[in-house]
Amino acid sequence: METNTSQVPVTVLTGFLGAGKTTLLNRILTEQHGRRYAVIVNEFGEQGIDNDLVVDADEEVFEMNNGCICCTVRGDLIRILGGLMKRADQLDAIIVETTGLADPAPVAQTFFVDQDVADRTKLDAIVTVADAVHLSTQLGEHHEAEEQIAFADVVLLNKIDLVDKSQLTGVKDRIRKINPYTKIIETNRCAAPIEEILGLNAFSLDRVLEVEPDFLDSDHDHEHDDDVTSVSFVSDTPLDLEKFEKWFGNLLQTHGQNILRSKGILDFKNEKDRYVFQGVHMLMDASPMGPWPEKSIRNSRVVFIGRKLETMNLKEGFESCKSD
């Protein structure tokens, strides 16, 4: 996913039914005068969308025949984004609204897998609208709710006027346990500044360098083995490039289904550049990102968000990549 000025940014809006996705969408559309958006909505949309370019879509999740079992893409998005790129008028951005029960992984993977989509558009960010009152219950009941938080670059925590302070702290802690990287914006009626939702460039490798995760105590107690959690590791000893490639490649091959997202900045022995990667399940984008800035600390940092992370010997694996 190389950054290119002619790529149209695509923002994905997720969130459970009733959380406020359509309210947010209509706010974006009415407040951004003079900008041209295409909005891709699903057929179960809650209410009218006020825009002259609305495209109806079915959420068609396709498996790819590339030997990667968790590699699914959104076939309808490939078709519609391809079609929108044939238009004569220039779009400023595309917004994709998903159904409440959608898994964001196939949407994100579409931008890794389909060359035409990656050439002409770029995934800007996944924005999840969450209902402060109901999120805790939903997280316990639906895998999809956890996935939507795990994939979110921004969580718009909505309806905060309906919860008290301790409830709010509780739900925020829950979100951070799943995804320490996400930015939480507290709102009522989705009244968040638009610039904190659109134009984030969250999937570019540059952004991995900028966003510091909100690290939490890692020995938290969780109720089910299926809970989405996150872990992070830091090494001040430079890593061995070969050892890391071998361990990480094998890790994604065997556990990619349970690793929802991974990100990291790596310091390899005898390499003057910083290496940055970010992945969705088994798919990964990685690149050297220029030399380390003079005043920064050279170290390696990785974060994993997923299920059953404790079964993957992540700490031992990461430690074994240290150079001798």
Add this chain to the structure above:
Amino acid sequence: MNNEFVKKSRFEENGKVFETGAPVTGAVSIENAIAVGFGDGSIRFFWPDNDPLEVQAHSGAILSIASSNDGVITGGQDGRFLKISTNAEVEEVYNFGTRWVDNVAAYESMVLCSSGKNVYIWSGENDKPKILEHQSTIGGIAIDQNGRRIAVSCYGGVTLWRLEKNKWKSSKFAWKGSHGKVGFSPDGKYLVTTMQENELHAWRIRDKASFAMSGYPSKVKSFTWAGDNPYLVTAGAKEAICWPFDGKEGPKGRKPLCIASGGQQNATFVESLPGEKAVFAGFRNGMVLLSELSEHPNDVLIQNPTGSEVSNISISPDRSHILVGDSKGQILWSPLWEQ
């Protein structure tokens, strides 16, 4: 790429260039004209002897175009399925609202289109369309040479519909994955699809024996048939890849011919030169070559690189002119032969 040191081809010297500003999305022959569909919803008719005629038809891009008995039919992003005559009369066949009309096709007085998961067929004087349902959004539709069979591709393969005693009966040609464009071989014995993966798939209709044609560095967006064998000519690689479909087994276990090898980038559109063993290949950088269907082909430069992907190449019905269109809206309209 305006490089004054680039030597113009004979076709660029003798032809006219039109900058329309809207991507070329498709083209089709109609009477003695070529009708071109654009990304701004307009249609332009190009005649050998007259100036082009522009018709504003859809709002939003034209997604598909085909020729019917009495004009061209088009499907658009405005959800409209239109019939447009060569004297610019526009008639709405159907309006699907916010649903795009992705594919259209016609045979004599029968016209059909796909929108979402359904194919809609209008035949004869019937106002109400016959609806054929499918399990996922339709990637492509094709009608065979006799108008008796319709092939519909979607996720998981192709559904072949046969008209038997005025009823459409279906039969499934399954192959895992998402299928795009679909076509019949000229003898009607094979079905071919482009796939989401960088490959094509084909079935022998008689026994549903199927095989993949793979090894492409990019998605195959265009294919056509050329020569007497015939060859299936395909885009998607740095050369035009031509698979032999003669014999009992077609290309199974055989090597394709690779022609039009002068392009630096992947081919995005291929078209045959009717009546000749020759193929036009357009590339991602706008270059167009004419090449012979042979082991050691000669290439002729039709168009220098323009910087934009070739999205259509069409030959006028009288074979007098060639039209090349690209994804930025440049059209080259040129006499095909030395004057």
